[in-house]
Amino acid sequence: MKLQGRKIVLGISGSIAAYKSANLCRLFIKNGAEVRVIMTPSALDFISPLTLATLSNHEVVHSIHEGQSWSGHVELGLWADLFVIAPATANTIAHFTHGICSSILDAVYLSAKCPVCIAPAMDLDMWAHLTTKANMEKLGSYGVQVIPVEHGFLASGLTGDGRMAEPEHILDFVIRYFEKKQDLKGKKVMITAGPTHEKIDPVRFIGNSSSGKMGIAIAVQAQKRGAEVELVLGPIGRKFNSYPGLTVHNVISADEMYETCRSLYPTVDIAIFSAAVADYKPSHAEEFKIKKADQTLNLHLVKNVDIALELGSVKKAGQLNIGFALETNNELENAREKLTGKNFDLVVLNSTKDKGATFGSDNNKVTILGKNDILVQSELLPKTTIADIILDETINLF
Numbered sequence: 001m002k003l004q005g006r007k008i009v010l011g012i013s014g015s016i017a018a019y020k021s022a023n024l025c026r027l028f029i030k031n032g033a034e035v036r037v038i039m040t041p042s043a044l045d046f047i048s049p050l051t052l053a054t055l056s057n058h059e060v061v062h063s064i065h066e067g068q069s070w071s072g073h074v075e076l077g078l079w080a081d082l083f084v085i086a087p088a089t090a091n092t093i094a095h096f097t098h099g100i101c102s103s104i105l106d107a108v109y110l111s112a113k114c115p116v117c118i119a120p121a122m123d124l125d126m127w128a129h130l131t132t133k134a135n136m137e138k139l140g141s142y143g144v145q146v147i148p149v150e151h152g153f154l155a156s157g158l159t160g161d162g163r164m165a166e167p168e169h170i171l172d173f174v175i176r177y178f179e180k181k182q183d184l185k186g187k188k189v190m191i192t193a194g195p196t197h198e199k200i201d202p203v204r205f206i207g208n209s210s211s212g213k214m215g216i217a218i219a220v221q222a223q224k225r226g227a228e229v230e231l232v233l234g235p236i237g238r239k240f241n242s243y244p245g246l247t248v249h250n251v252i253s254a255d256e257m258y259e260t261c262r263s264l265y266p267t268v269d270i271a272i273f274s275a276a277v278a279d280y281k282p283s284h285a286e287e288f289k290i291k292k293a294d295q296t297l298n299l300h301l302v303k304n305v306d307i308a309l310e311l312g313s314v315k316k317a318g319q320l321n322i323g324f325a326l327e328t329n330n331e332l333e334n335a336r337e338k339l340t341g342k343n344f345d346l347v348v349l350n351s352t353k354d355k356g357a358t359f360g361s362d363n364n365k366v367t368i369l370g371k372n373d374i375l376v377q378s379e380l381l382p383k384t385t386i387a388d389i390i391l392d393e394t395i396n397l398f
């Protein structure tokens with residue numbers, strides 16, 4: 001009974017693979033889950049709602065008629081621990097990607113507060129199409145998890161990729177999902193990430209090339225581990241959207257980042273300062289573009305607020321502050337100074353001497369310092385793995 005007590009909403013869209021959803025529903029229930037089923041109108045052409053209602057022991061939601069109200073169904077997205085859409089057709093995937101709300105399934109997706117995973121099902125050419133690929137990528141960036149399609153005989157008579165995963169494989173995926181650590185459940189985590197831009201004039205700024213990837217990886221992993229995440233993100237030049245459990249606060253300057261963090265900080269359990277905040281800003285931003293004139297131009301810079309330092313000074317018992325230190329020399333000594341100076345509980349040290357761990361890379365190599373000891377000296381690893389290591393060490397402090 002590996003799904004005992006789990007609440008699953010099973011969404012079924014109109015594909016021939018819908019006939020397998022009956023078996024999937026049965027497998028969820030046999031493993032102890034409580035299941036509610038939502039079908040799109042076109043799914044009704046492939047399988048009878050009576051079959052699913054009988055298996056799930058609950059009325060199937062498929063329309064807003066017959067006394068079924070929208071708001072009642074939207075509550076399903078709040079009730080569920082997991083929303084599994086199997087099969088997810090190209091059409092349903094496109095709806096989810098673009099926020100098109102033309103069925104009760106779309107409405108529940110858009111209002112779901114729980115994690116969502118989809119088991120795509122379509123013909124091989126549709127699956128290979130650039131539009132589908134782009135949609136899948138976008139859904140991934142919204143935090144939607146994908147149960148990989150399988151290779152084999154398709155309803156069109158062709159053979160290739162695009163078959164919905166077998167119900168047993170979907171069941172495995174869901175069991176593995178629930179077995180994953182939820183060790184940050186009930187915790188609120190604030191993470192600063194990316195650079196800040198300090199305005200010189202309407203078209204220029206002082207900034208740096210931080211990609212925000214490390215902070216985003218921490219935010220994504222923390223959400224997966226059950227935390228409520230507040231990501232305070234500087235201008236990284238690409239969009240990163242909020243999704244259930246992870247709220248993005250887009251900011252530009254250090255002052256804006258500070259104001260956002262200051263208002264969030266009193267309610268957070270863990271604050272992780274991974275942003276590459278500009279240390280200085282122009283004393284004032286020019287109203288108009290500075291014109292080219294003399295051989296030299298002096299900018300008068302003033303110190304920016306030190307966000308980690310300020311919030312470290314108001315840290316309460318039970319709160320943990322995790323800092324980063326980017327160093328070129330005297331690494332351990334400088335990192336230790338930041339640990340005590342900014343009232344951090346841990347410092348994640350990056351050395352510019354480590355090849356492959358530079359700004360913008362998908363990998364990182366870190367040393368994690370605790371109050372007394374070096375706790376971790378990692379290899380060069382993907383940033384998601386490093387994110388989990390940082391979260392492991394943080395949780396050890398509670």
Ligand code: CTP
Pocket residue numbers: 192254273274275276277278279304305306307308309322323324325326327338342
């Ligand atoms: N930090 C911050 N606000 C600032 C500067 C830094 O919150 N204005 C945080 C960073 O996010 C990081 C830590 O403080 O967690 C250390 O940042 P780092 O840039 O390595 O050091 P600085 O304190 O800026 O000192 P220096 O640049 O002299 O090494």
